[in-house]
Amino acid sequence: MGQSITVTVNGTVHTAEVEPRTLLVHFLREQLNLTGTHIGCDTSTCGCCTVHLDGDTILACSTLAVQCDGSEVRTVEGLQADDGALHPIQQAFHENHGLQCGFCTPGMMMAALGVIEQQPDASDDEIREALEGNLCRCTGYQNIVASVRAAADQMARS
Amino acid sequence: MIPSTLEYTKARSIDEALAAVAAGARPLAGGMSLLPMMRLRLASPGAVVDLGGVPELVGVCEDGDELAVGAMTTHRAIANDPLIARHCHVVAQAAAGVGSMTIRNRGTIGGSLAHADPHGDLPAAILAAGGAVIVRGPGGERRVDVGDLITSYLTTTIADDELITQVRLPKDAAQSAYAKFHRRAIDWSIIGVGVSIGADGVRAAATGVGERPMRLTGFESVLDGGGSLEAAIARAAEGLSPTADLDGSTEYKQHLVGVLAARAYAEASSR
The missing domain is CATH 3.30.465.10 (Uridine Diphospho-n-acetylenolpyruvylglucosamine Reductase; domain 3)
Structure with missing residues (x-):
């Protein structure tokens, strides 16, 4: 039943056997042990499983792992530098109280990074639009937008 | 849930994709509808052909x-x-x-x-x-x-x-606009209306009004006959009977058709 796929995840090339029905999020969590990508809903609603596929934000719960054969995937585990330094988006969420329980945070940061990297001069409205598919039940969103704004400014400076 | 067992092929050309669907595979485009349906087991295709490589x-x-x-x-x-x-x-x-x-x-x-x-x-x-x-x-x-x-x-x-x-x-639909009403940014439209003002007259169509998208023929005919926007709005939901559900009653949705047709028409006219 298995199908062989080769996917580059956070810069590391992985070749693995997957069942065709395996969702990308299950492949990441259960075969690669990258549990930072969360599963929040069954209906493409919550955005917790947001990762980057070849540079674009996607929902790992609504993508088959086999569809990613030959592609590059980036998850929240790929943000922190090798020396342990936090990525500017992680630092900004930390400093601006952009999270409480943290469940939505990996997806939120990956969605935010998607807009910052593709539109470095994104307005607050454009940031909100890019996050419209990511639900947070704790923060009320204000501090999330403030975090993303701070990270965008920091990344533009560096 | 995890989708039921399936066979997967990725087509590299339209001909390959056609051969696969002829053999019974379900076409998989972006998967934003099909995969959630497969996760809920509302759809359980035995085989899919991925069109993402064509x-x-x-x-x-x-x-x-x-x-x-x-x-x-x-x-x-x-x-x-x-x-x-x-x-x-x-x-x-x-x-x-x-x-x-x-x-x-x-x-x-x-x-x-x-x-x-x-x-x-x-x-x-x-x-x-x-x-x-x-x-x-x-x-x-x-x-x-x-x-x-x-x-x-x-x-x-x-x-x-x-x-x-x-x-x-x-290419003659430059003067056109789409207006919709939904509760949260990512929700499906409760009602959505598109309007296009072309050389042949006004075309308007709505989603959420029944089993398929429908032309707003009353709205179109009033405007094409030189009538007022108010008169057109009054006839926007003519012949439409949207299903009452948690989003609203039939009457409420009929009202939305008129409101959204007016918004889309105003925006289209200003372009």
């Missing part, structure tokens, strides 16, 4: 007095495409409002039409623009007006061994 199905180009849009062009690409923005604004605007960025990055125009959700934005916007699809099958290609494509809930006139390869959009 370059000829992606992109937008001019072809005479129409735009030829590859069926696998994503909502995001359509929302950002300069040709569609210039010639067929209603479709660009509808695409920009579909779901979330993550969904627009994967979901496609052909998939949206083939899935035929009764609350989908693209079918109504393309119907308002007067668009058509090119469908290819074992017997060759045929052209189907979008008004003749969708017959009922999630049901189209595309045969199991056929695929939508292209969407044809008229």
Whole structure:
């Protein structure tokens, strides 16, 4: 039943056997042990499983792992530098109280990074639009937008 | 839930894809409708053929007095495409409002039409623009007006061994707009209305009003006959009986059709 796929995840090339029905999020969590990508809903609603596929934000719960054969995937585990330094988006969420329980945070940061990297001069409205598919039940969103704004400014400076 | 067991192939050409669907595989476009349905086990195809590896199905180009849009062009690409923005604004605007960025990055125009959700934005916007699809099958290609494509809930006139390869959009739909009402940014439209003001008159179409997108013929005929916008709004929901549900009563949804038709018409007129 298995199908062989080769996917580059956070810069590391992985070749693995997957069942065709395996969702990308299950492949990441259960075969690669990258549990930072969360599963929040069954209906493409919550955005917790947001990762980057070849540079674009996607929902790992609504993508088959086999569809990613030959592609590059980036998850929240790929943000922190090798020396342990936090990525500017992680630092900004930390400093601006952009999270409480943290469940939505990996997806939120990956969605935010998607807009910052593709539109470095994104307005607050454009940031909100890019996050419209990511639900947070704790923060009320204000501090999330403030975090993303701070990270965008920091990344533009560096 | 995890989808049920399936076989997966990735087509590299339209011919490969057609061979796979002829053998019974379900076409997988962006997967933004099919995969959630498979997760809920509302759909359990034994085999899927991924159309994501067929370059000829992606992109937008001019072809005479129409735009030829590859069926696998994503909502995001359509929302950002300069040709569609210039010639067929209603479709660009509808695409920009579909779901979330993550969904627009994967979901496609052909998939949206083939899935035929009764609350989908693209079918109504393309119907308002007067668009058509090119469908290819074992017997060759045929052209189907979008008004003749969708017959009922999630049901189209595309045969199991056929695929939508292209969407044809008229270039005279620049003066057009799409207005919708929904509760949260990522929700399906409760009602959405597209309006296009062309040389042949006004075309208006709504989603969420029944089993398929419908033209607002009362609204169109009043405006084409030189009547007032108020008179047109009064007849916007003529012949439509949207189903009452948690989003609202039939009367409320009929009211929304008029409000949104007026908004879309005002925006289209100002372009």
